[in-house]
Amino acid sequence: MISAIILGASVVLQAISVVLALRLVRLTRRTAPWVLISLGFVLIIFRRSISIIQMTAHMRPVGPFDVYEAVLNLMLSAFFLLGVLRIRPQFEAMLRTEGQLREAGAQLELRVQQRTAELTQTVADLRREIDSRQRAEQSVLESERKYRALVETTHTGYLILDAAGKVVDANAEYVRLSGHGLLDEIVGREVTEWTAPRDRERNAAEVAKCLREGSTHDLVVDYVDRRGHVTPVEVQATVLRTGDSVQIVSLCRDIAERNLAETTLRQSEAHNRALLQAIPDQIVRVSREGVYLEAVTPPGFESVWTPGQCIGKTVHELLPPDRARRLADAIERAYRTQEMQGLDYAVAFPDGRTRYREARFVRAGDDVLAVVRDITDRKQAEDQLRTTNAMLEELTGQLRALAVRLTRAERQERHRVAVLIHDQVQQLLAAAKVRTGILSQQVADANALATVAQIKDLLNEAIGISRSLAYEISPPVMREIGLAAALDWLAESMQDKHGLSVQVRSEGEIREDPDGVCDLLYQCVRELLLNVVKHAGVSAATMDVRRLADDRVQIVVDDRGLGFSPADLANAGGGSNSGFGLFSIRERLQLLGGELTIDSVPGRGSRFILEAPLPRPATQDDSPAGLPVAAGQSEAPSHAGSEEPANRPIRVLLADDHMMMRQGLADILGNYDDIEMVGQAADGAEAVRLAMGLVPPPDVVVMDVRMPGMNGLDATRRLKAAMPGVQVIGLSLHDDPKTAAAMREAGAAAFLAKGGPIESLVAAVRAVSSVGKRPGEPEHTTA
Numbered sequence: 001m002i003s004a005i006i007l008g009a010s011v012v013l014q015a016i017s018v019v020l021a022l023r024l025v026r027l028t029r030r031t032a033p034w035v036l037i038s039l040g041f042v043l044i045i046f047r048r049s050i051s052i053i054q055m056t057a058h059m060r061p062v063g064p065f066d067v068y069e070a071v072l073n074l075m076l077s078a079f080f081l082l083g084v085l086r087i088r089p090q091f092e093a094m095l096r097t098e099g100q101l102r103e104a105g106a107q108l109e110l111r112v113q114q115r116t117a118e119l120t121q122t123v124a125d126l127r128r129e130i131d132s133r134q135r136a137e138q139s140v141l142e143s144e145r146k147y148r149a150l151v152e153t154t155h156t157g158y159l160i161l162d163a164a165g166k167v168v169d170a171n172a173e174y175v176r177l178s179g180h181g182l183l184d185e186i187v188g189r190e191v192t193e194w195t196a197p198r199d200r201e202r203n204a205a206e207v208a209k210c211l212r213e214g215s216t217h218d219l220v221v222d223y224v225d226r227r228g229h230v231t232p233v234e235v236q237a238t239v240l241r242t243g244d245s246v247q248i249v250s251l252c253r254d255i256a257e258r259n260l261a262e263t264t265l266r267q268s269e270a271h272n273r274a275l276l277q278a279i280p281d282q283i284v285r286v287s288r289e290g291v292y293l294e295a296v297t298p299p300g301f302e303s304v305w306t307p308g309q310c311i312g313k314t315v316h317e318l319l320p321p322d323r324a325r326r327l328a329d330a331i332e333r334a335y336r337t338q339e340m341q342g343l344d345y346a347v348a349f350p351d352g353r354t355r356y357r358e359a360r361f362v363r364a365g366d367d368v369l370a371v372v373r374d375i376t377d378r379k380q381a382e383d384q385l386r387t388t389n390a391m392l393e394e395l396t397g398q399l400r401a402l403a404v405r406l407t408r409a410e411r412q413e414r415h416r417v418a419v420l421i422h423d424q425v426q427q428l429l430a431a432a433k434v435r436t437g438i439l440s441q442q443v444a445d446a447n448a449l450a451t452v453a454q455i456k457d458l459l460n461e462a463i464g465i466s467r468s469l470a471y472e473i474s475p476p477v478m479r480e481i482g483l484a485a486a487l488d489w490l491a492e493s494m495q496d497k498h499g500l501s502v503q504v505r506s507e508g509e510i511r512e513d514p515d516g517v518c519d520l521l522y523q524c525v526r527e528l529l530l531n532v533v534k535h536a537g538v539s540a541a542t543m544d545v546r547r548l549a550d551d552r553v554q555i556v557v558d559d560r561g562l563g564f565s566p567a568d569l570a571n572a573g574g575g576s577n578s579g580f581g582l583f584s585i586r587e588r589l590q591l592l593g594g595e596l597t598i599d600s601v602p603g604r605g606s607r608f609i610l611e612a613p614l615p616r617p618a619t620q621d622d623s624p625a626g627l628p629v630a631a632g633q634s635e636a637p638s639h640a641g642s643e644e645p646a647n648r649p650i651r652v653l654l655a656d657d658h659m660m661m662r663q664g665l666a667d668i669l670g671n672y673d674d675i676e677m678v679g680q681a682a683d684g685a686e687a688v689r690l691a692m693g694l695v696p697p698p699d700v701v702v703m704d705v706r707m708p709g710m711n712g713l714d715a716t717r718r719l720k721a722a723m724p725g726v727q728v729i730g731l732s733l734h735d736d737p738k739t740a741a742a743m744r745e746a747g748a749a750a751f752l753a754k755g756g757p758i759e760s761l762v763a764a765v766r767a768v769s770s771v772g773k774r775p776g777e778p779e780h781t782t783a
Contacts, residue, residue, distance in 0.1 A: 155173055155253070155254070156173060156251050156252065156253050157170065157171060157173045157174030157176075157177045157233070157250075157251065157252035157253065157254075158170060158171040158173070158174055158249075158250075158251060158252075159174045159191070159249075159250040159251075159252055160247055160248070160249055160250075161191070161207065161247065161248040161250065162246075162247060162248075163211065163246040163247070165190050165191070165192075165204070165207045165208075165248075166188055166189060166190055167186045167187050167188060167189055167190075167191065168187070168247065169183075169187075170183055170186065170187075173252075174252055177223055177231055177233055177252055177254060178191075178194045178223055178225075179194055179223060179224065179225020179226055179227075179229070179231070180194075180225075190204075191203060191207070192204050194223050194224060194225065195221055195222070195223060195224070196221070196222035196223065196224045196230060197224075198222070199221040199222050202221070203219075203221050206219050206235075206237075207248065210237050210238075210239060210248055211239060211246070211248065214238065214239045215237060215238040215239065216235065216236070216237040216238075217236055217237075218234065218236070219234070219235040219236075219237070220232060220233070220234050220235075220255065221233055221235065231254055231256060232254070232255050232256055232259055233252050233253065233254060233255065234252070234253050234255045235250055235251070235252050236250065236251045236252075237249065237250040237251075279298065279371075280298050280300070280301065280373075280374075281298065281301075281371050281372060281373045281374075282295065282296065282297045282298065282301050282303065282371075282372040282373075283295070283296045283369065283370070283371055283372070284296075284310075284369075284370040284372060285364070285367050285368070285369055285370075286315070286331060286367065286368050286370060287366075287367055287368070288331065288332065288335045288366070288367070288368065289314065290314045290315040290316065290324075290327065290328045290331055291312065291313070291314050292310040292311050292312065292313055292314075292315075292318075293311065293367060294307075294311070295307040295310055295311065301374060302349070302355060302374070303347075304347060304349060304350075305318060315327045315328055315331075316328070323345055326343060326345065327343065327345075327359070330342075330343045330359070330361050331361055331368045331370075333361075334361035334362055334363050334368050335363050335368050338363045340360055340361065340362045341360070341361040341362075342358070342359070342360055342361075343358075343359045343360075343361070344356065344357070344358050344359075344375070345357055345359070355374055355376045356374070356375050356376045356378075356379050357372055357373065357374060357375065358372070358373045358374075358375045359371065359372045359373075360373075425466050428660065429459050429462050429463045429466065430463060430658075430661055430733055430754040431658065431660035431661040431664050432459055433456060433459040433460070433463070433754075434661065434664035434665060434668065434754075434758065435664055436452050436455050436456050436459065437456075437668065437757070437758040438664070438667065438668055439452055440452045440453075440456075463733070481509065481738050481739065481742050482509040482510050482511045482518075483509075483510040483511075483518040483521065483522065483545065483553070484504070484506035484509055484510060484545050485509075485736075485738035485739075485742075486518075486522055487504055487506070487522065487525060487543060487545060487555075488504050488506075488738055489736060489738070490502075490522070490525065490526055490529070491503075491504050491543065494529050494533070498530075498533045499539055500529060500532060500533050500539060500540070500541060501539060501540045501541075502529065502540070502541050502542070502543055503540070503541075503542045503543065504542075504543045504545065505542070505543070505544045505545070506544075506545040506546070507545070507546040507547065510545070510547055510553055510614070517553070517592060517594075517612050517613070517614055518553075518614075520588060520589075520592070520612070521553065521555060521610060521612060524555075524585045524588075524589070524596075524610055525543065525555055525557060525610070527585065528557045528585075528608050529541065529557065531582075532557075532559045532561060532606075535561070535562065535564070536559045536561025536562055536563075536605070536606065537561050537562045538559055538560055538561040538605075540559070540560075541557060541558065541559040542556075542557075542558045542559075543555065543556065543557050543558075544556040544558075547614075548611075550613075551613060551614050552594075552611055552612065552613050552614065553611070553612055553614050554609065554610070554611045555609075555610045555611075556607065556608070556609050556610075557607070557608045557610075558605070558606075558607045558608075559605050559606055560604075560605040561605050561606060562602065562603065562605075563600045563601050563602045563603055563604050563605050563606050564600050564602060564606065565600070565601075565602060566598045566599075566600055582596070582598065585610075589610065589611070589612055592612055592613070593612070593613045594610070594611050594612030594613060595610075595611050596608065596609070596610055596611075597609040597611075648676075649673070649674050649675055649676035650674060650675050650676065650699050650700060650765060650766065650769045651676050651678045651694075651696070651697075651698045651699045651700070652669055652675055652676065652677055652678065652698060652699065652700045652701075652702060652765060653678055653679045653680075653681065653687065653690060653691055653694070653698040653700070653701045653702070654666055654669070654677065654679070654680050654681070654701075654702045655680075655681040655682075655683070655684065655686070655687035655701060655702065655703045655704055655707065655712070655715065656680075656681075656682075656702075656704040656707070656731070657682050657683055657704060657706075657707040657708055658704075659682075661704075661754065662680055662682075663680075665702065665758075665761070666680060668758050668761075668762075669702075669761070669762065669765070672762060674766070675762070675765060678694055678698050679691075679694060679698070682707070683707045683708055683709045683710055683715075684703070684707050684709065684710030684711055684712055684714055684715025684716075684718075685709055685710040685715070687701060687703065687715050687719070688710070688715055688718050688719050688722070691719055691723060691726060692722060692723065697723055697725070697726055698726060699726070699727065699769045699770060700726070700727050700728075700729060700765050700768055700769050701719060701726055701727070701728045701729070702728075702729045702731060702761070702765070703715060703716055703728050703729065703730055703731065703743075703748070704731050704732070705730055705731065705732040705739055705743060706732065706733075712730060712731075712732075712743065713742055713743065713746045714746075716728045716730070716743065716746040716747050716748050717746045717747060719747070720746070720747030721747075725770070727749045727750075727768040727769060727770070728743075728746075728747060728748040728749060729748065729749065729750045729751070729752060729761070729764050729765065729768060730743035730744075730748040730750065730751040730752070731751075731752055731753075731754055731761075732751070732753060732754065733753070733754050739751070749768040750764045750767070750768055752764055
C-alpha cells in the first residue's frame with residue numbers, strides 16, 4: 001500500500017515536471033537538448049510508475065525491488081521538479097534579456113540603415129566632388145597646355161626651380177638658352193652652373209631675393225654654353241607656393257636681338273643727332289596754328305630773328321602779311337594732307353641785303369616741322385657749279401666709304417671662315433692625329449697598327465685639304481706675317497696646282513690692314529695669276545711687291561705670254577670669262593682710292609700694275625694688358641739662388657688655344673720620364689704670365705703660332721726678352737717657311753708642324769733644352 005502511495009506521488013510530481021518543462025519549451029520557443037533528454041527520462045520513469053500501479057491494481061504482489069524503484073522514481077521526480085523550478089527564473093531573465101536584445105537589434109538595424117543612407121549620400125557627394133576636381137584638374141591641364149603652347153610659340157624659356165634653386169622642369173627653349181641639348185642634362189642642377197662667371201654671384205642673390213620677396217623682374221644675366229657662346233637672357237620670376245611646396249616659376253627670353261636692335265637704335269639716334277647738328281639748315285617746330293615752339297639755328301645761318309625772339313609767337317606777329325599768309329597756308333596743308341609742302345621766299349635784312357630761303361614742311365605728330373635752307377648761293381650762277389662739285393665729292397666719298405665697308409666685310413667673312421677651318425676643323429683633325437699617335441703606342445696588334453696608320457694617312461690628307469682651303473680663302477700667314485709672305489705662299493700654290501712658276505720679289509713687309517686692302521690685293525693677284533694660267537699660254541711670271549713713300553702699296557704682275565688689247569677688254573665690259581674680272585678689279589681698287597694699270601700688247605705679254613692706299617696703322621702699346629712686367633723691366637725674376645738637381649726632368653710649358661690639342665700634347669709629353677709638364681696656357685699672354693711666375697722657370701715653352709689675343713710670335717718676343725734662358729718651340733698647323741722664319745726671328749729655337757710625328761716634338765724638346773748639358777755646350781735647333 002505504501003508503495004502505491006509513493007508511486008502515485010511520484011507520478012504526480014512527474015506530471016507537474018513535464019507540464020513545467022513543456023511550458024519552458026514553449027516560452028523559450030526553442031528545444032534545448034537537456035530539456036528533451038530530461039523529458040525522455042521522465043517519460044520512462046512515468047511509464048514505469050504506471051506499470052507498477054497497474055500491477056498493484058491487479059493485486060500482484062509488490063516486492064522490495066518495486067518499493068525501491070518507487071522510492072527512486074519519487075526522488076528523481078522531486079529532483080527534476082526542483083531543477084525545473086530553480087532554472088525557471090533564469091529562463092525568465094534570459095527571455096527578458098532576449099527581448100531587450102531583439103529590441104536593441106531592431107534599433108541597431110534602424111541606426112545601420114540610417115548610417116548606410118548617410119554613407120550613401122556621403123559617397124555620392126564625394127563622387128560629385130571627385131568629378132568636380134577631375135574636371136578642375138582637366139581644366140588646369142588644358143590651361144597649362146595652352147599656356148605652355150603659348151610660351152613655346154613666343155620663343156620664351158620656361159623654368160621651374162625648387163626652394164634650393166635647382167632645376168625641376170624646363171621647356172625646350174630654356175634648354176637651348178642654357179646651352180644644352182636635353183632636359184635631363186640640367187634637371188637637378190643650379191642655373192649658376194651655366195651663368196657667365198661675372199653674373200653668377202648676382203644670379204644666386206636674385207634667386208634668394210625671389211624666394212624672400214616673392215618675385216623678380218627684368219633680371220638680365222648672361223648664359224654661357226660649353227663652346228663659350230654668350231647669350232644675354234632677361235628673366236621674369238615669381239614664387240609659387242602649394243601647401244608646403246615652394247617653387248620659383250621663371251620666364252626667360254633671349255634678348256640678343258633686342259640688345260642688337262637697341263644698340264643699332266642708339267647708334268642711329270647718335271648718327272641722326274650728329275647729322276642734325278651737321279645739317280646747315282635751320283630747323284623750326286611750329287604748331288598747326290603757326291606758333292613757333294622750337295628753333296635750331298646752325299652756326300653761320302643768318303636770320304632776322306633770334307630763337308628767343310620767336311618762341312611763343314605766331315608767324316603773323318613776326319613776318320610781313322604776305323609771307324605770313326603763305327607760311328600759314330603751307331603749315332596747314334602739311335598738317336592736313338600729311339604730305340611735304342615746299343615754299344621758297346626771300347628775306348630782307350635791315351642792312352638792305354636779301355637772302356633766299358627754301359622751306360620744307362612735314363607733319364610730325366601734332367606739330368609741323370620746317371627745314372629752312374639758305375639757297376642764296378644756289379640762286380647765283382657762279383656758285384652753282386661749286387655746289388654741284390661738292391655734292392659729287394660727297395657722293396664719291398660715300399661710295400668710297402661703302403667700298404671700304406664692303407671690302408672690310410668681305411675680309412671679315414673670309415677671315416671668319418678661315419678661322420673656323422683653322423680653329424675647329426684643322427685643330428680637331430690635328431688633335432685626332434695626336435690621339436692616333438697615342439693609340440699607336442698602346443696597340444700591339446699588327447692589324448690594328450695598320451688601321452691606325454691608315455687613319456693617320458687620312459687625317460694627313462684631310463689636314464692638307466683644309467689647310468689649302470683656308471689659305472685660298474684667307475691666308476693665315478697674311479695675318480701673322482704680312483702680304484708678302486702670303487704672296488710667296490700663293491706663288492708656291494700656283495706652282496704645285498697649275499705648274500706656273502712665279503718669281504716673287506718684295507721690298508719690305510706689309511702687314512694686314514683693318515680695312516682689308518691687303519686681302520683685296522691678294523685676291524686680285526690670285527685672279528691675275530689664274531688669268532695667266534688660262535689665257536697667257538706661258539708657264540712663268542714675275543711679281544714685284546713694294547711699298548711706296550706715300551703709304552701706298554704697288555704690285556706688278558708681268559708675263560711674256562700672248563697678251564691682249566686693253567681696248568678690246570674695255571669694249572667687252574670687263575671680260576665675262578675672267579673670273580673675278582679685270583674690270584671688277586679696277587672698279588674695286590678705284591673705289592678704295594687705288595687703280596689698276598694694264599699694259600698689254602698682243603703677242604708681247606701683259607703687265608698689270610696694282611696700286612692701293614694702305615691705312616696708317618694705329619700706334620699701340622706693345623705691352624699687353626695684364627702681363628706682370630713693370631715699367632723698364634726686361635728680365636724675369638732671378639732664380640739664381642735656387643739649386644736644381646743635375647738630372648732633373650725637362651720642365652715644359654705648353655701654350656695652345658685649342659683645348660683638345662693642348663691636352664693631347666700634354667698627355668703624350670707627360671708620359672716621358674725625362675719631361676715634366678709644369679703648366680698649360682690658352683693664349684700668348686697667359687703663357688708669358690705663367691712662365692714668369694713659375695719657380696723655377698720652365699726650360700722649354702711649346703708655343704702655338706696662332707692664338708687669340710697675343711699670338712705666338714709676340715709672346716715669343718716678349719718671353720725671350722724677359723727670360724733669355726727659356727727655349728721656345730713654335731707649333732703651327734701650316735708648315736710654312738715664312739712662318740717658321742718669323743718664329744725663329746722672334747727667338748724660337750725650333751719650329752714644327754702639328755701634323756708631324758709626335759716623336760719629332762719629343763726630340764725637339766730634348767734637343768733645345770739645356771738640362772743635362774755641360775756649361776758652354778751650344779744649344780741645338782731643329783727644323
